[in-house]
Amino acid sequence: MSLLSIFRRKTFARGVHPASNKSTAGTPLRRLPFAPRMILPLAQHIGKPAVPIVAVGQEVVRGQLIARAEGFLSVPIHAPVDGVVEAIELRPSARGPWTESIVIRTYEASTQEVRWGTPRDMDALSAQEIIQAVQDSGMVGLGGAAFPSHAKLTVPKGRKIHTLVVNGCECEPYLTCDHRVMLERTDDLMLGIRYAMRAVGAEKAVIGIEDNKPDAVEAVRAALPADGSIAVAAVETKYPQGAEKMLIKSALGLEVPAGGLPSEVGVVVNNVGTLALLGRLLPLGQGLTERAVTLTGPGIKRPGDYWVPIGTPLRHVLEWAGAEDVSEREIILGGPMMGQAIASLDVPITKGVSGILVFDRRAVKAESDRSSYACIKCGECVQACPMGLNPSMLGLLAGSSEYELMGSRYHLGDCFECGCCTYVCPSNIPLVQQFRAAKSVLRQRAEIAKAKIEIHESGERFDFGHAEGEERKTGGRRHPVPETKG
Amino acid sequence: MDTVLGVTMAGGFMAALGAALAWLLAVASKRLHVYEDPRIEEVESLLPKSNCGACGTAGCRNFAEELVAGHTEPARCTVNSSDMNEYIASVLGVDMGDVEKRVARLACAGGRHVARMRAHYAGLGSCRAATTVAGGGKACDWGCLGLGDCESVCDFNAISMNQYGLPVVDPSKCTACGDCVEICPKGLFSLEPVSRKLWVACKNHADGDTAALQCEVSCTACGKCVADAAPGLMRLNNNLAAIDYSKNALATSDVIARCPTGAIVWMDSGRATRGVAAKKIVRISALPVASEV
Numbered sequence: 001m002s003l004l005s006i007f008r009r010k011t012f013a014r015g016v017h018p019a020s021n022k023s024t025a026g027t028p029l030r031r032l033p034f035a036p037r038m039i040l041p042l043a044q045h046i047g048k049p050a051v052p053i054v055a056v057g058q059e060v061v062r063g064q065l066i067a068r069a070e071g072f073l074s075v076p077i078h079a080p081v082d083g084v085v086e087a088i089e090l091r092p093s094a095r096g097p098w099t100e101s102i103v104i105r106t107y108e109a110s111t112q113e114v115r116w117g118t119p120r121d122m123d124a125l126s127a128q129e130i131i132q133a134v135q136d137s138g139m140v141g142l143g144g145a146a147f148p149s150h151a152k153l154t155v156p157k158g159r160k161i162h163t164l165v166v167n168g169c170e171c172e173p174y175l176t177c178d179h180r181v182m183l184e185r186t187d188d189l190m191l192g193i194r195y196a197m198r199a200v201g202a203e204k205a206v207i208g209i210e211d212n213k214p215d216a217v218e219a220v221r222a223a224l225p226a227d228g229s230i231a232v233a234a235v236e237t238k239y240p241q242g243a244e245k246m247l248i249k250s251a252l253g254l255e256v257p258a259g260g261l262p263s264e265v266g267v268v269v270n271n272v273g274t275l276a277l278l279g280r281l282l283p284l285g286q287g288l289t290e291r292a293v294t295l296t297g298p299g300i301k302r303p304g305d306y307w308v309p310i311g312t313p314l315r316h317v318l319e320w321a322g323a324e325d326v327s328e329r330e331i332i333l334g335g336p337m338m339g340q341a342i343a344s345l346d347v348p349i350t351k352g353v354s355g356i357l358v359f360d361r362r363a364v365k366a367e368s369d370r371s372s373y374a375c376i377k378c379g380e381c382v383q384a385c386p387m388g389l390n391p392s393m394l395g396l397l398a399g400s401s402e403y404e405l406m407g408s409r410y411h412l413g414d415c416f417e418c419g420c421c422t423y424v425c426p427s428n429i430p431l432v433q434q435f436r437a438a439k440s441v442l443r444q445r446a447e448i449a450k451a452k453i454e455i456h457e458s459g460e461r462f463d464f465g466h467a468e469g470e471e472r473k474t475g476g477r478r479h480p481v482p483e484t485k486g
Numbered sequence: 487m488d489t490v491l492g493v494t495m496a497g498g499f500m501a502a503l504g505a506a507l508a509w510l511l512a513v514a515s516k517r518l519h520v521y522e523d524p525r526i527e528e529v530e531s532l533l534p535k536s537n538c539g540a541c542g543t544a545g546c547r548n549f550a551e552e553l554v555a556g557h558t559e560p561a562r563c564t565v566n567s568s569d570m571n572e573y574i575a576s577v578l579g580v581d582m583g584d585v586e587k588r589v590a591r592l593a594c595a596g597g598r599h600v601a602r603m604r605a606h607y608a609g610l611g612s613c614r615a616a617t618t619v620a621g622g623g624k625a626c627d628w629g630c631l632g633l634g635d636c637e638s639v640c641d642f643n644a645i646s647m648n649q650y651g652l653p654v655v656d657p658s659k660c661t662a663c664g665d666c667v668e669i670c671p672k673g674l675f676s677l678e679p680v681s682r683k684l685w686v687a688c689k690n691h692a693d694g695d696t697a698a699l700q701c702e703v704s705c706t707a708c709g710k711c712v713a714d715a716a717p718g719l720m721r722l723n724n725n726l727a728a729i730d731y732s733k734n735a736l737a738t739s740d741v742i743a744r745c746p747t748g749a750i751v752w753m754d755s756g757r758a759t760r761g762v763a764a765k766k767i768v769r770i771s772a773l774p775v776a777s778e779v
Contacts, residue, residue: 342605441668448668
């Protein structure tokens, strides 16, 4: 067994191999200067939006709490700059809907140093207190999902966690911010892993890093503690290795049941960027005010990895990185596989943005203008789907609007929209796009069914459409929620 | 002789077995009989069998059961003609009921000749899919994307897309089944009784200046309609005019007269009339894409 495992490459079944294009891996992380105006949406995370505790006209200090968490599945927001609150109003967000945001006008003398926060002795804290400290720091999964970290570290009742899996795969092409963080903030990362292990009660931790980053593997290995509780697993470079269920399979050989959470097999997964920042912020008692973001793509003159203050408008970042004719570019927030194409340059960089990719529109146009053809039943998508679904069948059903069947018989709910099926399809069928649309219909139906039941119980007749006078304040629509991935 | 006996016995045995089983079935059919009102079958045959769900039940059979049970009234079927509903009422010996005709109405007038796009959308041609990509690229995040999900979902061909990329509802074909209400990712459709003639054809909640930049026919929340309307009929809610339909009787076409953009309209038999002060729009070509708005 041990002899055989030497030859077994750590990986998962299926998946794809897109060109990595990680040209920015060699440049150190740099700082981005403050923008004259910062925009902080109250809903940057999954869960309930934060509630502002500052008033228009109030002065704020970098690191100061400006919006508190509303309930358990919510995180607070901290001021990224010294400045004055200019407005609390609707602003466009990267996903589309206008959302309530706090706008701060930056003082010119605002420093990069964070003076807010009360240092604390982390060793004296219990698991519950660590989780509370994580929530107070406003931390969310920085891999892209923006799921509140404290909720992830809270183990469901009756489950026991044996291993903390640390996600350093960064399987998305182009992105290198986690890579740089592993090289430059190795000690913070080790501290963060310790805190997370104590929070979930895990005895072991495994750091999964794709084997195209040998320098990161070396750097992290050199910093491992002597007691052997933390190990590094070099996993195969393959997309989507950084999806949490894939990484658990690769690093530990465990399979999470369909529709289940990693805690069902005794595992919790966290991103390296998240843990490295937790390792720095928790002892200082500070909040999340900046994150590492990869700025790259053919349309950028000074590509590289930057510490970007949360709330910096995209236009400011692009100006600083030397992007020209921005209106003639195709811009994606996140990675090229699962990222979000944006429609406005006035959207802010939020907690969940791991990369900004700027492509030449003409180069992209050739791809997007390719027509799509009928399914030839080649099975490429079935060979690519890491979740073992049948995208070809799902695509046919989506074409005839059989959404219920997709959800019940073909496990659409297990699709995490990695896009492998669309990537390999020789007929260029927009499969993952159809699945996203189908999921949004199913989600809405479930909400209506729930409302119907509630109304039925209250004895009134259900009526379609919106109640009189009920106006959507923030757009109210929900959007597909991607899973954590690195 | 033995052969004859054998054949007779076999035949007799089979006949006896048949008789016994027939008796069993006869008893079972009497004992286990479930009475079903024959009128359900009859009423179902009079229903349109479109199973659209507009009546609020799971389908035509379900509606027939509810009708016979007296839980609902024939007029709830919006697909049948009123003559047919009257006939059903006479068959059942009940009152036809009085249900006001409702039609699907779109709360947006921002066709591509008046509403700006801030980015090109080049993906799958469906409003649902477009909404998942940064809201679809329209400057107004609340507005109609014009990719026609409603047109394709309508079973009655009541919706057609016009030259500006806006869905137009034919009130004579619309049965108020609610399919377009469900499919529209921006939630722009609602089923409105035809007596509601005053209508705000906009959902833009951005402040007035931004809204005016985004779309020439948006509500800029200037408040003129609120000033001109009977007290309590109109109000401003988050930068958007809203109508209190419980005071619908007070609505007159004077309310729309001073609307500068024509966002508030007077609907009569499917046609929207804009106020006299509304800016005249002569452009028919699409506005260029502008990333600044």
